Amino acid sequence: MDFGTGTVIFIILAVLAAVAVLFGIVAFIYVRRRYKTARSNEALIITGPNLGDPEKDNRIFQDENGRSMKIIRGGGQRLKFFQTSTPVDLNSFQIKLTTPKVYTSQGVPVVADAIASVKIADSLDGIANYAEQFLGKKDTEIEEEVSKVLGTNLRAILSKLSVEMINNDRESFSHQVQDIAQVELDNMGFTITSFGLDDLRDADEENGYLENLGRPRIAEIRKKADMAESDAEKETRMYKAKNDQEAQQEENTRSTTVSQSQKERDIKEAEFKRETERARAQSEQAYQLEQARLNQEVTEEEMQVQFIERQRQVTLEQEEQKRRKAQADADAYDIKAKAEAEAEKARIDGEAEASIQRAEGLAQAEVIREKGRAEQRRKSSWPKRWRNTAKQQSWK
Structure with a gap:
């Protein structure tokens, strides 16, 4: 096969292929245009020949005159030759x-x-x-x-x-x-x-029939509304009065509680003050008693010291008299001297006795006087009510 024959064959095949492709495109366009679909809100009414057998397909309807149509819902249908479709809006x-x-x-x-x-x-x-x-x-x-x-x-x-x-x-x-x-x-x-x-x-x-028809009802509704409003106002006033009364009762209760609390506090303060005053008085009284006891003890000790001093003086005086008497006895050897000594001795003895008695009396008087002074000082240091009690007892 020469080059020219091959070229011719290639050209023929290319033309056939192009014709086939063109035929395919035309066929696709034809089929695409002839295939009809129904949207969800549509129905397709198909009319024309060769719709099918109404007894086998319930989508085909035929009247008494032999006219038929096919209805498509929710699907598609390829139209045959001389068939037409009309969409119907179901909205x-x-x-x-x-x-x-x-x-x-x-x-x-x-x-x-x-x-x-x-x-x-x-x-x-x-x-x-x-x-x-x-x-x-x-x-x-x-x-x-x-x-x-x-x-x-x-x-x-x-x-x-x-x-x-x-x-x-x-x-x-x-x-x-x-x-x-x-x-x-x-x-x-x-x-x-x-x-x-x-x-x-x-x-x-x-x-005005309809307007007048509603008047009794309107009047009744207004009446009920007025009554309801009046009842509501009444309930509001009663509720407010009840709340005011309860508030007043609570206020009175609170005031009573506060007063009672204040009273109890005043009583406690008075009791505390009285106990304090009592304790302070007892403390002062104990102090005064202790002070009086100490003063009395000091006074008694001072009197004891004075009494001892007096006794010592008396003893010294007695010793002196004894010494004088001994001296007189030693010097009187003769009768005259002895008489004189005896007279002197009698005189000295009498003076000594008198002196001793006088000293003892003075000491006893001094002791009694000092006791009286101490007693007077002790009584003057007592509280007033005690002095009155002491006077009353002394009167008795």
């Missing part, structure tokens, strides 16, 4: 309703405002009903038709009830409207997720 939408003048069962003209949240039904049957009736319509057209159904049922329930029943139990009223309207909306493929009566008012302002 809820809100509808505000305002009724014209409606007469209640009592003949009272009222106007009601309500708010409803509506969405396409989650069931395949509901989605199929929606697709048959509303697929391809604008959202405003769909909301208008749903509003008519809700408004009609709202007015129907209003006309069957009294104003008091509607106003006093709005929850029950809302449930009645929702239950009746849901029957019709099921056939349309919708579900009411919530319904509430927003406002109920008089159709004629001069009528």
Whole structure:
């Protein structure tokens, strides 16, 4: 094989490869564009030929005219030739309703405002009903038709009830409207997720039925509020008075306790002072007694010394007289001398005797006098009350 033939073959293979790649890309794009998925808040409505057997696939719905559709929820589907898919939004939408003048069962003209949240039904049957009736319509057209159904049922329930029943139990009223309207909306493929009566008012302002309807209740509530307020004020005053009384009692108790404590302290101080004074008096009295005893002992010792001195003087005088007598006896050898000596001796003896007696009398008088002085000094040192007691005893 020459070089030219190899080149031709290489070029042919390259072209075939490029064609194959291009075909693959085209096929991928085609399959990618034909494969449809349904998001969590969506449903796919597939129409066209070759949808499948309705008896084997419950996602396929067919009407009496032979028209069929396939509904996909939460998955994907590859579309075949001549098949189309339409996404359906399953999110809820809100509808505000305002009724014209409606007469209640009592003949009272009222106007009601309500708010409803509506969405396409989650069931395949509901989605199929929606697709048959509303697929391809604008959202405003769909909301208008749903509003008519809700408004009609709202007015129907209003006309069957009294104003008091509607106003006093709005929850029950809302449930009645929702239950009746849901029957019709099921056939349309919708579900009411919530319904509430927003406002109920008089159709004629001069009528004032609803306003007057609340006056007795308002008056009763005001009365109860005033009574409750009065009771609360009464309880507050009673509670405050009770607290004041308890506080006063506690204050009195505290004052009594303080007074009692002060009294006990004063008594203890008085007792301590009395004991102190008594102890001090006893101490002073003991001191004075001891001092008087010591003074008396000193006086007695001094008197004893004086008495001994007197006795010594008397003894010395006696010795002197004895010496004189002995001398006189020695010198008188003769009668005259002896007589004279005897006379002298008699005289000396008489003088000595007299002197001795006089000395003894003076000593005894001195001792008695000194004892009297000591006794007088001892009594003068006694406390006054003792001296009085001593005088009384001396008088006795």
